[in-house]
Amino acid sequence: MKAEALKGHLDALLLATVDGGAEYGYAIREVLRTESGGEFDLPTGTIYPALYRLERGGLIVGQWTKVGVRRRRRCYRLTPAGRRALVAQRASWSKFSTAVSSVLLQERTWSTTT
Amino acid sequence: MKAEALKGHLDALLLATVDGGAEYGYAIREVLRTESGGEFDLPTGTIYPALYRLERGGLIVGQWTKVGVRRRRRCYRLTPAGRRALVAQRASWSKFSTAVSSVLLQERTWSTTT
């Protein structure tokens, strides 16, 4: 996958993943990789700053939790605004992907590309 | 449509459009708007630099043509490399959109987002 392909769509993916239960960066990464059939194998340098952005934007809220004795996780949940954003992003993705597909995958009658 | 949504996909759209006959910037814009159902209403500041990039990359070749008396158009055709790129981009788009959709539009059993 080209590096730029994700641009503008990552937020939606993260919101959708977080919506699937209280999640944290590391787990989100695994879930994204699995659910995407391996397409999205995102570096942590992509995940964490993005979560940060979403939190700053008020779409998710993070909370430190303890794992074991001195291990910590930052768990995120969607805010109401985040939930609305997710709905909007899904709709937006549908429109976008439909549009791209209709341009890209269109059958052309004169498509005997000489 | 968010500004960044297109990133990484514009080249494919342009290649596909140029593949639909010898086209030039202005016409490409119209075709994209029409075929996308209005989703892609791209400013010329997006189109022309992008065509330039594609030409520099050897995926299309441009040629000035005269329209009327002293009007000019830069008409583009796909090169063999461009045609190969288009095939690759279509495949890549399919994989990408499938992946995004499976993350975004997935039905979750526990989706009663409390």
Next chain:
DNA sequence: GGTTATGGCTAGCATTGCTACTCATAGGCG
């Protein structure tokens, strides 16, 4: 004559995801 459509172009910006690290705890294994 003035407005709109056709046609092309550019400098500089803003956003965003990636690269390439750092740091720490925990568990497994020779």
Next chain:
DNA sequence: CGCCTATGAGTAGCAATGCTAGCCATAACC
């Protein structure tokens, strides 16, 4: 015990790319 891997989080700086906001010219229409 010492090393390697997995888990978990983070950052500075970069590169790419599409957009903003302009510019210019010809042609057509009223």
